[in-house]
Amino acid sequence: MSQATCPVCGTDARSPFRAPQPEIAPDLDMRPGEPTRSTLRDWIQVCPQCGASAPDLSALPQTARAVVESDEYRALSTSGLEETLPFRRWALICERTGDRAQQAEALLQAAWAADDAAVMTEAAGLRTAVAALWDGTQDVELGLRRLDVLRRAGLFDAAEAWAATLSERGPDELARSIIGFQRARIAARDIGRHLISSALPPPARAPHVSHGKRATTGFWSRLLRK
Ligand SMILES: [Zn+2]
Incomplete structure (x- = not known):
């Protein structure tokens, strides 16, 4: 592994988080059980410089740059729950780069983050978006x-x-x-x-x-x- 950098702005990126294997059964939506469950907030890396967000920042495609620099991407930080922001950012990158499957997973993870913050209206809205993608x-x-x-x-x-x-x-x-x-x-x-x-x-x-x-x-x- 050579040194990882954010492909959008060139800032050093740490290595991706490796979650522990679950020891408890998952939820019905396949949110993994503990000890994996409570590491959710670590699943997405956020570049401190440009706000690019992904499970592995250094693996972002070059096409992510236009997304991260878009008004829509910037607007995410002023809408919705802060705890869900990394996942919503990653979901938008997935959407714009054509990965609907990963977009849905990212939005569901955002819903889990909203669950953990007990903000049920946001969780419901995110799940509605996931259901539409999986229709x-x-x-x-x-x-x-x-x-x-x-x-x-x-x-x-x-x-x-x-x-x-x-x-x-x-x-x-x-x-x-x-x-x-x-x-x-x-x-x-x-x-x-x-x-x-x-x-x-x-x-x-x-x-x-x-x-x-x-x-x-x-x-x-x-x-x-x-
Ligand atoms: Zn960056």
Whole structure:
């Protein structure tokens, strides 16, 4: 590793943060458990000179410069919650450089930062933006995460409609468990955080499912480790 610098302004950048591995199950939106969870504020590096923000500043593409120097980027610092700013900045860079998947992750992380600051209106607004980016996804994991994002944004009608869409796709048993859990929480008008482990079938049955014929992603195996 040669010395890292901010590609926008040339200021020295420290090496990227390496979060510890989680030891506790994630939330239903896949926010990792502790000890990873509470390191959220360290996940994004912010250049002290120009305000460029990214998980790894030195890896920013040259095209990020125009974004960081834009009025819209500067305006982020005077709108919204300060704790969410690094994530919203990174999200804008992702958006402008065409990485919608990373943009959604960044906005969801911003929502987590708003959760931690107990500013629920901002958290709900950020989740609404994430749900829009993930609208219509065919990916099983993203689909289930989107269901949690809609519920926690308080968009209960949209959440219930999305749960019905996911159910029509013939989900496997684990996905059915999560959808059923979410539907009960939606019916109860619950916007709270829940561990994914609380939505899974009893552990004795889960390993059987994981060896079923349906090809599963690393998603389930990661869940079942916990
Ligand atoms: Zn910089």
